[in-house]
Amino acid sequence: MINLLLVHVGWLLHIVICFYVIRPIRYIVIRGILALIPCIILTNSGARHLPQHHICSVFAVAIYWMTSIRLIHLTIVSRNKYLALSSFIFKCLWIVFPVVPCQPTDKDWPIILYFLAGILKFIINCWLHRWLLICEPNDSYQRVFIYFLSILTFSYVIDIQTVFMRIITRDKYTFQSLNNFPFSSRSLREFWGRRYNQIIGRIFHESIFQPLNSYMSSRSVVALITFIISGLLHVHIAIVVLNDVPSVLPTFACFFLNGIACCVERFLPNKLPPILEWLITHCVLLITAPMCLGSFARDQSVFFGIDALSSYVDQWILVLPIPTICPK
Structure with missing residues (x-):
């Protein structure tokens, strides 16, 4: 349980680092490497501490992957300079709280x-x-x-x-x-x-x-x-x-x-x-x-x-x- 908590704290730290440190980097290859490698490490670390044969583990792995995909997209491809940190975090973790405006x-x-x-x-x-x-x-x-x-x-x-x-x-x-x-x-x-x-x-x-x-x-x-x-x-x-x-x-x-x-x-x-x-x-x-x-x-x-x-x-x-x- 403690290990999973540390992994989740690591995700939040990586999102903040991507926002303040990695996104401003000029070279797309460097941004990609710095954003991707921690995502792989955090996903693997979290997956190793999940219980087998449990539905919560299905959701957890999906959340890790979707957070990684969103984070890599927002860090490498879509670098909106006017995006606030709160909006950046919400977009990365949207899979957890998928709220949209009512149409x-x-x-x-x-x-x-x-x-x-x-x-x-x-x-x-x-x-x-x-x-x-x-x-x-x-x-x-x-x-x-x-x-x-x-x-x-x-x-x-x-x-x-x-x-x-x-x-x-x-x-x-x-x-x-x-x-x-x-x-x-x-x-x-x-x-x-x-x-x-x-x-x-x-x-x-x-x-x-x-x-x-x-x-x-x-x-x-x-x-x-x-x-x-x-x-x-x-x-x-x-x-x-x-x-x-x-x-x-x-x-x-x-x-x-x-x-x-x-x-x-x-x-x-x-x-x-x-x-x-x-x-x-x-x-x-x-x-x-x-x-x-x-x-x-x-x-x-x-x-x-x-x-x-x-x-x-x-x-x-x-x-x-x-x-x-x-x-x-």
């Missing part, structure tokens, strides 16, 4: 709707967890799909936080949505770019895709690089959380193949019927999902939920019938 489209969704959606997702999330626990772990398509549903319903955390944020700020600020109806995606680019995991996706878009796109003419190459970095992130999570070295190649291949597929989509000449676009998109996702989520589906201890809340409402969930058929 007119956000106000179209009443606060009570977020509250009810959060409660419903929470109940479904706990119910799916109980179903997965009584079944033998495996990485079948059916179990991976149910596990993916549990990931989607974990957005109840953001929904409840959104309720409090909008009430406190009187609809001036809200939380960045985690998902935006991913099952309605009619292309892989729509799924990864605008529908699924919008918090991570926003950081990738603003701090990797856009900066690289300003230096490179090929958007396809930039998109593929973004997918490669995302694949490396998920590989690191699999190693740290599950200690599952054999899953390294399939996990990376999942994101690399999806990146290739997104590039191919851009060059498809004819627009397909909407239903066919939807079928092709979700077939590709279904085929590649076990490559990334299979190792997590086999591990019953890594569950996307809040254990304290889940145990508190177990008596409610017990009322709901659990299917006797297990996904195989």
Whole structure:
């Protein structure tokens, strides 16, 4: 615990040093080295002290990576001289507190709707967890799909936080949505770019895709690089959380193949019927999902939920019938 605290203090110190010392340096290579190396050291140090087979470790590794990506972007590429230290720190740690200004489209969704959606997702999330626990772990398509549903319903955390944020700020600020109806995606680019995991996706878009796109003419190459970095992130999570070295190649291949597929989509000449676009998109996702989520589906201890809340409402969930058929 003390070691992790020191690592987190180290992150704050590195952010401050980047703001005052590294950003003013004229040479981009020197800025890059001085910003990148401490990020690698801090990420590795923090990961070595995280507990295995725990959902908190998944979030911690993701936070380390997203903070590094933001910090490198703001230090090397976007050196806004008028950016205050508080804004710099907030941008670097936005992954921890993903607050955004409330847009007119956000106000179209009443606060009570977020509250009810959060409660419903929470109940479904706990119910799916109980179903997965009584079944033998495996990485079948059916179990991976149910596990993916549990990931989607974990957005109840953001929904409840959104309720409090909008009430406190009187609809001036809200939380960045985690998902935006991913099952309605009619292309892989729509799924990864605008529908699924919008918090991570926003950081990738603003701090990797856009900066690289300003230096490179090929958007396809930039998109593929973004997918490669995302694949490396998920590989690191699999190693740290599950200690599952054999899953390294399939996990990376999942994101690399999806990146290739997104590039191919851009060059498809004819627009397909909407239903066919939807079928092709979700077939590709279904085929590649076990490559990334299979190792997590086999591990019953890594569950996307809040254990304290889940145990508190177990008596409610017990009322709901659990299917006797297990996904195989």
